[in-house]
Amino acid sequence: MQYNYRNIEPKWQKIWDERNPFAAKNDYSLPKYYTLVEFPYPSGQGLHVGHPRPYTALDIVSRKKRMQGFNVLFPMGWDAFGLPTENYAIKNKIHPKIVTERNVARFKSQLKALGLSFDWSREINTTDPSYYKWTQWIFLQLFKKGLAYKKEMAVNFCTSCKVVLANEEVVNGVCERCASAVIRKVKSQWMLKITEYADRLISDLDGLDYIERVKTQQINWIGKSHGAEIDFETTAGDKLRVYTTRCDTLFGATYMVIAPEHKNIEKWKSIIKNYDEVEAYKLAASRKSDFERTELVKDKTGVRLDGVNAINPATGKEIPIFISDYVLAGYGTGAIMAVPAHDERDFDFAKTFGLPIIEVVAGGNIEEAAYTDVAEGKLVNSGFLNGLEVADAKKAMIKFLEEKGIGEEKVNFKLRDWVFSRQRYWGEPIPLVECEKCGWVAVPEDQLPLELPDVESYEPTENGESPLSLMTDWVNCTCPNCGGKAKRETDTMPQWAGSSWYFLRYCDPHNDKELASKEALQYWMPVDWYNGGMEHTTLHLLYSRFWSKFLYDIDILDKSEPYAKRTSHGMILGENGEKMSKSRGNVVNPDDIIRDYGADTMRLYEMFIGDFEQSAPWNTQSIKGCKRFLDRVMNLVDIVSGTGVTPELEKPMHKLIKKVSADIDNMRFNTAIAAMMGTLNTIYDAGKITKDELITFAKLLSPFAPHVAEEINELLGGKDLISVAKWPEFDESKTIDDTIELPVQINGKVRSTVLVPKDADKDAILAIAKSDEKIADSIKDKTVIKEIVVPGKIINIVIK
């Protein structure tokens, strides 16, 4: 039976569209399963073959769960605010809304051509005012609870374009579009206090089924560290506070370093003798990003503050103070005590500047390198700490600091608050007004959504303000509080905002009273299985968990964690093994693949390409194998005869059901397909198959290649959709062979294999092994030292 995918794929897609068998039901008494994939940013390039990999994977999971009787929610939408659309709009003078509509239409038709079982009736779009009304509403709740605040922040500013740039738009320190110098400009920005949730974001990971590397990456990103803050007296008559995780090494602090932005520099201006030099260094540092600054370059740079010294509170000695850009203003107190003997960065700096290196923990060779091991070594040269282990020394030091009132224990996080302002047009307007009398005031909730006004130009303004700031009619307003003169906030939200809660909207996407009804949220949440890229592990995943916890705290959600399970797929690389990108010219368009091989083949290949969690290079040649497999499966329709069980296929079929079911649950799609290929070969060897067996085979195949499965089912007389048929079950006893082939090793090398009954005991197995001709030959005239029999696994005879 030849099959023509160009006819049958559109045919079944149309039928699915009409009958809508994949819509999630609003019957909350059914067992539910919520599968989620990251909704795409609808870029101008359309889908590339990387997109369908995770979509197909969770489509397979969703289809299987439906066939197992679950009420499945598997939705799709568009994360459509963002920079590329805005830049395209600026360049081509087209409204970003139009650009977005176009891109969404293209993406949607491409996704539909893949036969994905999304519930399209729940489609959402973050740029839709009926959606971002609730994004704004959540922001207002954060604002009202004091979790949104304004802070001076450095931003990238192109001196030529007069535009605030994203980090990505800064390439080698210059503007991506005009190659002019980029400076760090200080602006007042809205911030969200995600750091208040830092502890919970770590501890609540405990009960969750996230793959391990996602958990560790989150924990490390949040970066909880235990340490102490210590005050150092200075010769300027004031104090300089540092944060350290190694307060035990205080006796070894031979100098101090403060960040170039540290406020004391301004304060000490009159007593710093080399202020010009310091100022010049500050300027140079302002041109670097944090990333460039912490990158360990060969030579550390810095300038000593001539005229001010600090006093080490442990030794009482005067030590110099430097500014250097390896110390960041945003972490800890923006100042450190430098212990070159036990910190690599301090060691390098001390070597460069010829500063004293004093060993205070024995165990290393500080002539050669800093000794940073905290598990081993005792304190030396450290007064009252001498002889203590590092951990004990830390405790003793904290006690000392607290008694003297010059410091205390302190927990610090690497996690920083979330910069929530963008000086851009294509984002959700921040629904706040600044009143001359009342300060920042929330736009009343009944006035939401605060819609994005139409502007003439999407370019940010001369001074780096958002394009919205030019719309005086829109900006000038009255204060909702006192009725006085007020101005609207003209910054917009980052793209992260809309994606921080979208999974909640899917639960009840058309609700105009609430972001979603309480019942819908109680029923559907949490997401049972969320798959997405590793690149979203630290930002999107953390931001959305943060918002969920906040919504839990204000009683919108009854669970504080949004995702019960999180997995991550590997990237599909170009044929040359490099990341697919337009600039590398190695992008493969799924449209071409669907045209030449069909959607089922494309789906199958993307799942067969390798371990789902690992990246794999695309190879158009290899697709043929998947096409051949589907052709051969279709051909079974011609040899099918009778009903019931074919004796030689009974066990292979039961094994296959078991294997495919387990592999889907464990996201081992590649081996599930390999098993189906193997069984198909067995069927061909047998040369026959019954109708019942072929239908079972089609059911197992249907999550992977749904069009082919539907077609086979129809050809065999099936009236209902196989996509929602009952998933096959297996009989465990029929998956076990009566005899097992066991390898027999001599001295760890396989010399023969023997067939043993499945329930034979060790002695029986050994006897069979020894009666094997080859084995008997090997052990005669030799001394047997040891005999190892692992039933079901192996026999190893050690001889001399």
Next chain:
RNA sequence: GCGGGUGUGGCGGAAUUGGCAGACGCGCUGGACUUAGGAUCCAGUGGGCUUCCCGUGCAGGUUCAACUCCUGUCACCCGCACCA
């Protein structure tokens, strides 16, 4: 630099988690069918000095047994907070 990960035939990968390394597929070789083959079918396919030996980035170690565990080392990939 910091954090996370990967390394197995010509290629993508598999190996029940310490038990036959290379399942399944691509490619390749030979054959069948054919006017034709970039279709289909059949057989073979890690390497070598082929009763045997070697082989999972590299160097050691533990074990009856190591792709799997331990120590060291090299290479590559992803993220680094205004790309999404």
